[in-house]
Amino acid sequence: MDNSQKMSTLKKRLEEWQDQVSTMAERPVSFNTISGVPVKQLYSPLDVDKFDYEKDLGLPGSYPYTRGVQDNMYRGRYWTMRQFSGFGDAFDSNRRYRYLLEQGQTGLSVAFDLPTIMGYDSDHERSLGEVGRCGVAIDSLEDMETLFDQIPLDRVTTSMTINGPAAILWCMYLANAENHGVSLRQVGGTIQNDILKEYIAQKSWIFPPVPSMRLITDIFSFATDHVPKWNTISISGYHIREAGSTAVQELAFTLADGFAYIEAGIAAGLNVDTFAPRLSFFFNAHLDFFEEICKYRAARRIWSRHLKERYGAKDPRSLKLRFHTQTAGCSLTAQEPENNIVRTALEALSAVLGGTQSLHTNSMDEVLALPTEKAVTIALRTQQIIAHESGVANTIDPLAGSYYVEALTTQMEAEAEVYFDRIEQLGGVLKAIDCGFFQQEIADAAYLYQLAVERQERIIVGVNRFNSDEKPQIELLKIDPDVEFKQVEKLSKLRKKRDNNAVSSALSELKVTAATNENLIPKILAAVKCYTTEGEIVAALKEVFGVYKEKPLF
Amino acid sequence: MTSKKIRVLVAKPGLDGHDRGARVVARALRDAGMEVIYTGLHQTPEQVAETALQEDVDVVGLSILSGTHMTLVPKIKRLLVDNSMKDVLLVVGGIIPEEDAMVLINEGYADQVFTPGDALEKICSYITGHFT
Structure with a gap:
């Protein structure tokens, strides 16, 4: 039997099987992926009949990389x-x-x-x-x-x-x-x-x-x-x-x-x-x-x-x-x-x-x-x-x-x-x-x-099905409330001890460059090196670039 | 109870950008027949109170997933009170540990707190129940 004959035989057998199982009761749910995509009860060679191994899969590390981007994947390293x-x-x-x-x-x-x-x-x-x-x-x-x-x-x-x-x-x-x-x-x-x-x-x-x-x-x-x-x-x-x-x-x-x-x-x-x-x-x-x-x-x-x-x-x-x-x-x-x-x-x-x-x-x-x-x-x-x-x-x-x-x-x-x-x-x-x-x-x-x-069409165990009234008893990480205070204090010390002339000239250079097409990275690098803060750099760039506003919708 | 629609302000105070919950709840409240105004993101407490006043709302719903609730909720409540909106129903949703929720409610900063897993129906009926 050649391949097309095999496929048509399979098709016929599958149809018979389908008729038989369609009379059987199924669980009363919709068989969808979590994204709502319908999933068939069975997949067979007929679902991949246009499939071409070389074109669609190839080998790991080679085009079109379906099987992985490295030649040896996790055999080489995890x-x-x-x-x-x-x-x-x-x-x-x-x-x-x-x-x-x-x-x-x-x-x-x-x-x-x-x-x-x-x-x-x-x-x-x-x-x-x-x-x-x-x-x-x-x-x-x-x-x-x-x-x-x-x-x-x-x-x-x-x-x-x-x-x-x-x-x-x-x-x-x-x-x-x-x-x-x-x-x-x-x-x-x-x-x-x-x-x-x-x-x-x-x-x-x-x-x-x-x-x-x-x-x-x-x-x-x-x-x-x-x-x-x-x-x-x-x-x-x-x-x-x-x-x-x-x-x-x-x-x-x-x-x-x-x-x-x-x-x-x-x-x-x-x-x-x-x-x-x-x-x-x-x-x-x-x-x-x-x-x-x-x-x-x-x-x-x-x-x-x-x-x-x-x-x-x-x-x-x-x-x-x-x-x-x-x-x-x-x-x-x-x-x-x-x-x-x-x-x-x-x-x-x-x-x-x-x-x-x-x-x-x-x-x-x-x-x-x-x-x-x-x-x-x-x-x-x-x-x-x-x-x-x-x-x-x-x-x-x-x-x-x-x-x-x-x-x-x-x-x-x-x-x-x-x-x-x-x-x-x-x-x-x-x-x-x-x-x-x-x-x-x-x-x-x-x-x-x-x-x-x-509607319980999607079951989440412990939430909308199989739930108990017991409160979770687990230990949680607490953030030290002093963190903010300590961080603010550290920052105010930094602003006093750094070279503030270097900071202001780095910021003005940054603004000038932001208004041109020149690459900004060297200027930002220079600014951070003299301990200009993130907030100062962002504020300077906002003066040139403006800020984004979203239209709220729901 | 009049047939006037309940007006709700759904607000995202603070720097937190997680708006999935706020937008899903806003839509559910609208589908339950309420008039919903959504502030959008990154609101200061002053902006939230200002919008609540301008829009003359019955309910303010705050969504906070960043752990900043103990700072933001009392601040917004005080601003509402200062602006003669002490009777506005203040509900909070987000990742709020139970002990914090108890403090917010017992100290009168919030009327109710909802957390992950709470059904939309529970939120809607809490609000409608309050105005019945």
Whole structure:
């Protein structure tokens, strides 16, 4: 029998089987993914009949990278275990980082407090009550020095979740590394630096889109010339998903942002192959196991195809979508928080089976507060158990060839392409942000999801089913209320002891350069080196760039 | 009880940008028949009180997920009282540990506190119940 005969026989048998099972009772639920995508009861070769192994999968480390970006993936080395962490002042967080490194963590990831994220110094009136709460308070190079005290910056790579003021925090990190004898060519790490998803979902913006995009292309260009090992951007779907999007929206909006950065770099006169290899991604790992795995596989395939075919990239490194994953904060429940350990383990497993390059596993208590040392240790151990005990890292992309996984991967790719067309029709990502397209799509999805939970169409164990009235008995991390006071005092001492003439001239130079097209990074670097604070630099840039305002919608 | 619609201001004070909860609740209150005004993000306590006064609302709903509730809620309550809005129902939603919620309610800063996992229906019926 040739292949087409086999297929038609299979088709006939499947139809018979379908008739038979359609008379059988099914559980009274809708069989959808967590994103609302219908799932069939069975997948077979008929669902992948147009599938072409070479064209759609290829080998790991080769185009279109569906099976992974490295040739040997986890056979060579495991993903980087990188717990996002930061609280209190630089001293508190430094202690936590050194603890995590001692426990076998392999990279650092800095969480900044909201004043730092929004570009205010700790003594600004808008910072009142916020200092050191959601992350670590960093005002100047002095705090950055404390934060990385006794940490070998030539060996440990650091990821910093910072966007609006990314250039400033990056310059502080670089200046500190240089002071420790680590050259800019040696130093490695990532800045999130993804402003588009701030307007779309995370909502921590400072400047309007045009000057924000200029800061980003300035970073691309400076890093290409001077800091070649740095990941200049981490294009993030994580926050889009946390804001309530579906998996396909996360995939499509994130990659659309990625294309917008590629286009901005090209428009700034850069050759795509000089900066595309340093672009990285950041995805969410939500609870729908197979949907998540397919999302990562589809993301790699889409990125490589667009980079090659649409943007003419030639360097294979430009075509590789490398990504960090964090398990879904929004999937955690305040009720019976220990259950979150299990949710996180399932999510982490999907990220590993999807070929992530680095991973953060949430701590069980993160829905209630920043994690305690005990909770974060369990979260890290979860990754270590997946790596060293489960056996899933023994072979590369082990789910490839599954009829369901391949069919869903292809389907998600096709649905993402539909979104790319819609965004294009709206005039591109910036125009789509301006008319509230992404924001409305995400708000709609979030509301539909919540209604499904309310109606018990979606079950959350311990919340709307199988719940007990017992109050959670777990210990929570308390932020020392003196942190704000101590930080403000430290800052006022700094303002007295530094060379204030150097600071004012650095700030005036910064403003002059901001009004031209010249690269701003050397000026920011000069400003941080003389201990100009983050808030002072942001305030100066606001005078030239203005601030962003969103139209509130719900 | 008149047939006048309950007017609610949903507000995001502070620097926190997490607006999923605020926007979902705003929509649920609207679907439950209330008149909803949403402030948008990054509001100062003064801006929240000012909008509440201008919009002549019956309810102020604050959404705070950044742990800043013990600073922001009392401040907003005081501003409402100073602006002759002491009878405005003040509800708070967010990541609020139970002991903090007890303090906010017992000290009279907030009328009610809702936390993750609370049903939309519970929030809507608390508010409508108050005006029945």
